[in-house]
Amino acid sequence: MHHTRRVAFGIALGVSAAMAATAAPAQTPQGPDEIPTERVHSDISTREIAIKSNFTGIEIVIFGAVDYAPPDPKAPPYDVIMVIRGPTQDVVARRKERFAGIWLNGSSKVFHDIPGFYAVLSSRPLRAIAPEETLNELKVGFTALDLGPDDHSSVSDDLFRQAVIRNKEERLLFQYLDNAVSFIGRSLFRGTVDMPVNVPIGVYTAEVLLFQDGKLLSKDESTLNVQKVGFERGVYILAFRHPVIYGLLAVAIALLMGLGAWALFRRD
Amino acid sequence: MLQVYLPIAEISVNLLVILMLGGAVGFLSGMFGVGGGFLLTPFLMFLGIPPAIAVATGANQIVASSVSGALVQWRRGNVDTTMGGVLIVGGLFGSIIGVLLVNLLKSYGQADLTIALGYVTFLGTIGTLMLAESVRALRRERAGKPVKGRRPGEHSWVHGLPFKMRFHRSKLYISAIPVLMIGAVVGILVSVLGVGGGFLMVPAMIYILRMPTSVVIGTSLFQIIFITAAVTMLHAVFNQTIDILLAFLLIIGGVLGGQYGARAGQNLRGEQLRALLAIMVLAVAIRLLLGLVITPSDLYTIAPVETPRW
Incomplete structure (x- = not known):
């Protein structure tokens, strides 16, 4: 009994060591004699954001x-x-487009896989940190977002692309925050971002990139789960997964409340 | 303060504002005996609730208000259930057409426009008619002439149609076709505009079907319960646009407001108030129209991709 458990433990250790080896970033080789280079570690103040009835962002x-x-x-x-x-x-x-004096929706363009929320925080303006090609390669910034094939031949395509970014920015779902990351001393840092009330639910990733002299030294990533909880979650799940039950419930509540109001205030 | 997050509309609204809105609309409907849905839905849109959710949730709210109203009429024996039943059959057809239409328009990005245009047309027409009527009545009153009632019934095109049915309570023997058609038109209005449709149903019953006025209100309210309940179900299944929390808050406000409105209505003189309501209805129509004709600050809008369910 004891023996088998120790073997299992040993295997687990071996597996995690192997995983750590494959997961280690390529830019930080750690031979026995080498001086280790900088590595960044990060985390988020909260791993779970619960959307409840009092949620306002x-x-x-x-x-x-x-x-x-x-x-x-x-x-x-x-x-x-x-x-x-x-x-x-x-x-x-x-x-x-204007039609008979009325503005109505005309031509349209569909963009696939657009992040529902996208914020870029930096310790200095982006361009001062690294050259544009590096940032694009790392998919940092709105211009690096994959908004469809980039055919500059079509002006209207570009206008649609800008419209997506502009609209998302207005709703605070896309944010550029220069100087939002501040250092405490030389190696400790923090950045704050406001998530608005209309944040989409799901799993978020927060990628932290460490630069020096325009070069990427190290990066780290953590995740954040935004979920509706309690009553809001129940309502949401019922409405989208069991719409028939949800509809019956909506009708039943209204019927009972109408009946209650009549019984409460009847004058006959 | 007192912000409450609406789980389906996905926005945070002020609890008191929603309760007051439900209360104010309930007050007006208690006072004038109108449903009030035609004011509630536009005001929800002005508050930033997406139009499709405002419409569907408005229909859900009307289920409650029409139940209370219909029960009062039922106790007085003012409901023609046969007439109501035929109207409901027509209304169900209309609601299905309307809900599928909203679903299709949503996927083309034209739902908001259709809803707004529908409201401009209906509120504009009703507001103008009401205003003209009350101005005429006020003038007559000033001239000292008695306010004239409606003309006695006479035969119309309705009486020449086949599939005649006997409606005992209404003392009518008429074709089911116009009844079904009126039901269907109101069903479409309920599902596309989130209104009870009483403002169309009542005149249609009086002037087209020539029903006795005593059973008109009760029968209209009776069938509206079923139509709004069906529309609520259909929107819940096809469009997921019912916000149950929003409906709950509106119903509470509406019930309380309705009681005070009914009491206030008994002590107040009608015609001036009717003119005031007409002006309010016109103001809402103009506000919605301006939203359609004024050049928007941003010509582009974005929305999640939606595919029609059928």
Whole structure:
């Protein structure tokens, strides 16, 4: 009994060690003799956001620290970019056209897999941290979002693309926050972002990228789950998964309340 | 303060504003004996509730208000259930057509426009008619002439149609065809606009079907319960646009407001108030129309992709 358990434990250790080896970022080779390079670790102030009846939006804090920072006072400062991505959805952008004096939806374009929430926080303006190609490669910033084939031949396509970004920005679902990441000392940092009341539900990822001198040193990622809870969750699940029961319930409540009102205020 | 998150509309609204809106509309309907859905739904849209949810939830709210109203009429024996039954059959056809239409329009991004245009047309027409009627009545009153009632019934095109049925309570022997048609038109209105449709049903009963006025209100309310209940079900299944919490809050406000409205209505003189209601209805129509003709600040809008369910 004891013996088998120890074997199982040993296997588990071996597996996790192997996983750690494959998961280790390529840019931080850690040979026995080498001086370890910087590594970034991060986490979010909350792993779960519960949408309840009093939900009006929430501020989340993403914090982290730089490990193996060499004690070199002349080294250039670190820069941090944080990218928070919400669950993706297909979005249709429509252009209003005037017809007989009335503005109605005319031509449209569908964009697939657009993040429902997308925020980029940085310790300095993005361009000052790294060149554009690096940022695009890392999919940082609105221009790096995959908004369909980039054929610059069609002007209207570009207008639709800008419209998606503009609309999302207005609803605070896309945010660019320069200087939203602040360092506490040399290797500790934090960034805050406001999630609005209309945040889509689902799993979010918060990617933290550590830069120095325009080069990516290390990155880390954590996840955040936005869920409706309690009554709101029950209502939502019932409405979308059991719509017949939901409809019957809606009708029954209204019928009973109408009946109750009549019984309460009857004058005969 | 007192913000409450609506689980289906997915916005946070002020609890007191919603209760007051339900109360105000209930007050008006208690005072004037109108359903009030034609005011409730536009005001929900002004508050930022998506139009499709405002419409469907409005229909859900009317289930409650029409039950209370119909029970009062039922106790007085003012409901023609045969007439109501035929209207319901027509109304169910109309509601199915309407709900599928909303579903199709939603996937083309034209639902909001259709709802707004529908409201501009109906509120504009009703408001104008009501205003003209009350101005005429006020003038007559000032001139000292008695306010004229409706003309006695006479034969119309309705009486020449086949499939005649006997409606005992209404003392009528008429074709079922116009009854079904009126039911269907009201069913479409309920499902597309989220109104009870009483403003159309009542005149149609009086002027087209020539029903006795005593059974008109009761029968209209009776059939509206079934039509709004069916529309609530259909919207819940096809469009997922019923916000049960919003409906609950509106019903509470409406019930309380309705009681005060009914009491206030007994002590107040009608014609001036009717003119006031007409002006309010016209103001809402104009506000909705302006939203359609004024050049929007952003010509582009975005929405989640929706595919029709049929």
